[in-house]
Every structure is written in C-alpha cells, then in structure tokens.
Amino acid sequence: MTAEATNRYHGFPDGFFERQDESPDGWFYDQPRIVTHIDDRAIRAVGEVYEQLGIGGRVLDVCSSWISHLTSAPEALICQGMNAPELAANEMATGGVVVDLNRQPLLPFRDHSFDSAVCCVSVDYLTRPLEVFDELARVLRPGGLWVHVFSNRCFPTKAIRGWLSTDDEGHVAIVSEYFRRSLGWEEPQSAVVLQAGRGGDPLYAVWATTRSVQDAP
Numbered sequence: 324m325t326a327e328a329t330n331r332y333h334g335f336p337d338g339f340f341e342r343q344d345e346s347p348d349g350w351f352y353d354q355p356r357i358v359t360h361i362d363d364r365a366i367r368a369v370g371e372v373y374e375q376l377g378i379g380g381r382v383l384d385v386c387s388s389w390i391s392h393l394t395s396a397p398e399a400l401i402c403q404g405m406n407a408p409e410l411a412a413n414e415m416a417t418g419g420v421v422v423d424l425n426r427q428p429l430l431p432f433r434d435h436s437f438d439s440a441v442c443c444v445s446v447d448y449l450t451r452p453l454e455v456f457d458e459l460a461r462v463l464r465p466g467g468l469w470v471h472v473f474s475n476r477c478f479p480t481k482a483i484r485g486w487l488s489t490d491d492e493g494h495v496a497i498v499s500e501y502f503r504r505s506l507g508w509e510e511p512q513s514a515v516v517l518q519a520g521r522g523g524d525p526l527y528a529v530w531a532t533t534r535s536v537q538d539a540p
C-alpha cells in the first residue's frame with residue numbers, strides 16, 4: 324500500500340487485511356460453485372431486506388455468483404463476480420463482469436450509472452475495502468443505496484484475518500466503519516435480521532446511501 328492508502332487504514336491492527344491464502348483469488352474462484360452459502364430461511368430474508376430497503380432500478384450485485392436473492396427482477400441487474408460461468412448462470416442478471424477487486428478495486432462502469440447495489444456474504448473477502456466502497460459511491464447515483472448482508476459463515480482461508488478475529492457484532496462494526504471511512508456516504512445503518520442462536524443461519528445487514536451532490540466535500 325502507498326503511504327496515503329496506509330493512512331486511510333490507520334487504526335486497523337497490523338495484518339487485519341491479510342489472509343491465510345494469499346494466492347491470486349482467480350485460482351480459488353477458477354471452478355464454478357453453483358451452491359448456496361446460507362440456508363433457505365436466510366436467503367428468503369436477504370430478498371426481504373432488499374425489498375424493504377428499496378433495492379431496485381439499475382442494480383449492481385457486487386461479489387455475485389449464480390443467484391442474487393432479489394425477490395423480483397429489477398429494471399437491470401449487473402453482476403460483478405470472479406467466475407464467468409457462475410455469472411452466466413444467474414437468470415435474473417442482465418449483464419455480468421469478472422473483476423478481481425483485490426487486484427484492482429475499480430469497476431468498469433460510468434459515474435452514477437446505478438440506482439442501488441447489493442453485496443451478499445462477501446464483504447469479508449475484500450482486502451482493499453475502502454477503495455471498493457469509494458468506487459461504489461462513484462458508480463451509484465447521488466442518494467443511491469448499497470446494502471451488505473452477511474451471516475457467520477465464510478471461506479476461512481480467503482476471509483481477512485480481521486473478520487475472523489471478531490464476532491457478528493464486530494462484523495457489523497467493521498462494515499459500518501468501511502462506509503464511514505470511504506468517500507461520499509451518509510451515516511450507515513444496520514439491523515440484526517435473523518438472530519443467532521435461534522436455529523438456522525443468522526443474518527445481519529449494513530447499508531448506506533451516497534451523499535447528494537451538494538453535500539459532497
């Protein structure tokens with residue numbers, strides 16, 4: 324990281340963004356995984372969260388795969404992921420791009436080209452999250468919404484150590500901090516969607532909207 328980038332990450336402990344498996348992510352995601360990463364009840368809850376928060380219009384699914392969990396097809400659904408066959412199998416998607424956000428945290432989209440965005444059970448794999456969160460603020464329109472949902476499961480060799488070293492409440496705090504430290508977001512909000520310890524996968528949501536143009540620094 325450059326000195327400027329390191330400064331932005333000031334306060335995160337040493338090694339927070341390192342992983343057990345530091346080989347290129349393209350190797351890990353080389354083979355399609357047409358699987359689900361949370362149970363059916365949690366998947367239904369993800370769709371309900373998206374619906375209640377107003378995900379719609381032109382939607383970007385960040386860290387996507389063959390399923391985006393929306394309850395109905397939006398005007399457009401563009402999926403960014405790591406595996407082209409997975410994205411091609413996403414029946415709701417109207418487009419897809421393979422981008423390794425840990426290699427280069429840039430998206431091939433114009434400014435303000437999406438109304439809303441989602442990211443399901445994946446924020447823990449980002450090693451340069453602040454740059455990715457900046458990039459989402461760029462591609463979303465002013466007032467655009469980005470919703471993260473996550474549970475307590477992951478690919479442990481690919482999740483950042485900071486995520487593995489804390490609990491569900493800590494994960495909510497981490498994602499909220501990413502929004503706060505990135506450019507152009509209103510104060511994030513969060514919710515416990517499905518509580519842990521009640522049978523089935525728990526689910527948490529953290530979301531924020533981009534600042535309107537006149538509020539931008």
Ligand SMILES: C[S@@+](CC[C@H](N)C(=O)[O-])C[C@H]1O[C@@H](n2cnc3c(N)ncnc32)[C@H](O)[C@@H]1O
Pocket residue numbers: 348352359360385386387388389390403404405406422423424425426442443444445448
């Ligand atoms: C656990 S899967 C979740 C897939 C999907 N969002 C879902 O809900 O089923 C993690 C996803 O994170 C994404 N991912 C992992 N590493 C990435 C990277 N370096 N850059 C971009 N996306 C990445 C991949 O698209 C992968 O499918």
